[in-house]
Amino acid sequence: MKEEFKVISQLVEENSRVLDVGCGDGILMEYLSKNKVVDVRGLEISKEKVKKCLSNGLAVVEGNAEHDLKQFPDLSFDYVILSQTLQAFMSPEKVIKDLLRVGKKVIVTIPNFGHWKVRVDLLFKGEMPITKNLPYEWYNTPNLHMCTIQDFYNFCNNKGINIFKTISLNGQKTSKITSSNLKFKNLISELGIFLLEK
Amino acid sequence: MGNFGKMKSITIKRPLKLDCGKEISNFPLAYETYGNLNEKKDNAILIFHALTGDQFASGINPVTNKEGWWNYAVGPGKAFDTDKFFVICANVIGGCMGSYGPGTIDPLTNKPIGTNFPVITINDMVNAQYNLLDHFKIEKLFAVAGGSMGGMQVLQFVSNFPNKAKVALPIACTASHSAQNIAFNELGRQAIMSDINWKDGLYDGQTNNPDKGLAVARMAAHITYLSKKGLQEKFGRNLQERSDLKFGFDADFQIESYLRYQGSVFVDRFDANSYLYITRAMDYFDLTKQYGGNLSKAFKESKTKFFIISFTSDWLYPTSENKDIVIALNAIGADVGFVEIKTDKGHDSFLLDVPDFLSTIKNYLNTIYFK
Numbered sequence A: 001m002k003e004e005f006k007v008i009s010q011l012v013e014e015n016s017r018v019l020d021v022g023c024g025d026g027i028l029m030e031y032l033s034k035n036k037v038v039d040v041r042g043l044e045i046s047k048e049k050v051k052k053c054l055s056n057g058l059a060v061v062e063g064n065a066e067h068d069l070k071q072f073p074d075l076s077f078d079y080v081i082l083s084q085t086l087q088a089f090m091s092p093e094k095v096i097k098d099l100l101r102v103g104k105k106v107i108v109t110i111p112n113f114g115h116w117k118v119r120v121d122l123l124f125k126g127e128m129p130i131t132k133n134l135p136y137e138w139y140n141t142p143n144l145h146m147c148t149i150q151d152f153y154n155f156c157n158n159k160g161i162n163i164f165k166t167i168s169l170n171g172q173k174t175s176k177i178t179s180s181n182l183k184f185k186n187l188i189s190e191l192g193i194f195l196l197e198k
Numbered sequence B: 001m002g003n004f005g006k007m008k009s010i011t012i013k014r015p016l017k018l019d020c021g022k023e024i025s026n027f028p029l030a031y032e033t034y035g036n037l038n039e040k041k042d043n044a045i046l047i048f049h050a051l052t053g054d055q056f057a058s059g060i061n062p063v064t065n066k067e068g069w070w071n072y073a074v075g076p077g078k079a080f081d082t083d084k085f086f087v088i089c090a091n092v093i094g095g096c097m098g099s100y101g102p103g104t105i106d107p108l109t110n111k112p113i114g115t116n117f118p119v120i121t122i123n124d125m126v127n128a129q130y131n132l133l134d135h136f137k138i139e140k141l142f143a144v145a146g147g148s149m150g151g152m153q154v155l156q157f158v159s160n161f162p163n164k165a166k167v168a169l170p171i172a173c174t175a176s177h178s179a180q181n182i183a184f185n186e187l188g189r190q191a192i193m194s195d196i197n198w199k200d201g202l203y204d205g206q207t208n209n210p211d212k213g214l215a216v217a218r219m220a221a222h223i224t225y226l227s228k229k230g231l232q233e234k235f236g237r238n239l240q241e242r243s244d245l246k247f248g249f250d251a252d253f254q255i256e257s258y259l260r261y262q263g264s265v266f267v268d269r270f271d272a273n274s275y276l277y278i279t280r281a282m283d284y285f286d287l288t289k290q291y292g293g294n295l296s297k298a299f300k301e302s303k304t305k306f307f308i309i310s311f312t313s314d315w316l317y318p319t320s321e322n323k324d325i326v327i328a329l330n331a332i333g334a335d336v337g338f339v340e341i342k343t344d345k346g347h348d349s350f351l352l353d354v355p356d357f358l359s360t361i362k363n364y365l366n367t368i369y370f371k
Helices: A003-011 A027-035 A047-055 A065-071 A092-102 A116-125 A149-159 A182-188 B122-135 B149-160 B179-193 B211-225 B228-234 B254-269 B272-284 B319-330 B346-351 B355-370
Strands: A017-021 A039-044 A059-062 A077-083 A103-111 A162-170 A173-176 A191-197 B008-012 B027-034 B044-048 B086-090 B141-147 B165-171 B305-311 B336-341
Touching: A003 A027, A003 A077, A003 A103, A003 A162, A003 A191, A017 A027, A027 A039, A039 A047, A039 A065, A047 A059, A047 B336, A047 B355, A065 A092, A065 B319, A077 A092, A092 A103, A092 A149, A103 A149, A116 A182, A149 A162, A149 A182, A149 A191, A162 A182, B008 B122, B027 B122, B044 B122, B044 B149, B086 B122, B122 B149, B122 B272, B141 B149, B141 B355, B149 B165, B149 B272, B165 B355, B179 B211, B179 B272, B211 B254, B211 B272, B211 B346, B305 B319, B305 B346, B305 B355, B319 B336, B336 B355
Parallel strands: A017 A039, A017 A077, A039 A059, A059 B336, A077 A103, B044 B086, B044 B141, B141 B165, B165 B305, B305 B336
Antiparallel strands: A103 A191, A162 A173, A162 A191, B008 B027, B027 B086
């Protein structure tokens, strides 16, 4: 069980309706339905992963978040979760807007391009960084729109999106991110976890 | 046809008001079952057949002596595992395998009812089959499932009886028969009706049946069940038992010979009038319209879990139409899963050995049932 999923699960209230966008193998969905939530749905683009989810009895629909979120009515879920997927979309801004339309609250996690290892790689090696969360070469990466925790934080502020909570994840360690420690956390966090509302 | 003696059937005494306005009662519904109904009676799956199917989903069909139409999917250890589940499958009304249909002998005339049979709908078929729940004293089915026209019956069943099935599996189907679907069905009907032996549907069912028309209808339909790629790979331009073109109208190509064969074996087991009635029922199917243009309303009262499956190479009931059902269900927050299975086998995929398809259904049903 990924530490990230434990943090996400702590943000979700019991007995709520959750949509996991890009739910992958459904590990988070299963964890949530066992530990927290009565009603959890998934949207996933990979046929193989959808079949795996369905084989486990999970309510997962094959689809692409960039086109298929529109079928969900406004505020039809208490939480919409997007785990480490935002950077793979053609237009992340549009997706975020849709997530905030469908969910009363939205949880987004960002693999942090501002982490010091990433910066060191680029600075000293002069090559595109390859890390645990970003394991691809520049020529085969699905990640089209990388950003840092600070970038996403600024994006939310500029777009008038309310940030309820921001959590830094570094290895197994979690800590709060606030406007005063943002620059530092942006340097040491591998992952940023945001709880948002329109 | 013969060997009807080996068929199980119930007589539905209660009058059934049909969509056309007529009422029928005291009519037979032929069915078959596989596996055992458990004591709690919570392991029953009602399977609906497609246009040319019948109640013999699994094992050997005692009338045709061929494998049941869903033998890949239904049986011990299979997707619909009859070691665990009790599978019921009935012949639709309008059909020709023992249920009330145009081939049923009218006791007054001692002749087949023929085109005096009322026009029936998918809704009528489903309402007739609902009587099987009473017959087996089943309060709630574990699942309803079917492909193509069987899938349409699944959708109709859930909308008519919102909480009588825990799980619904509509496969390779649509909520509203498209113009293209209607066009192909009309082609088949015209082939039958232009056969000189059809006689306005009042042929005697013994000799001189409209076999040629029915065979052509089957040949045309068969093409729509396959994909272009599938046909090309299986037959290409291969010649049939000859090394050169014969400059005539015999079956030079394997694909011609194959279609002719499909047509000729079909007429041995199917009634031309049944073909007319059942294709008509499919054409009339428009669940969206039944609910005032809003398909979501069809499922609003239901807590049924849906698992919808389409196939990449199915151009008769394409993924987009299956997805419309998913969208309607998501719009009301229903519990729905959906996957498009990758295959070259066209619409027929649901009847064939497509391992991904069969294993996903098997795992899904087992997980939900034993959870």
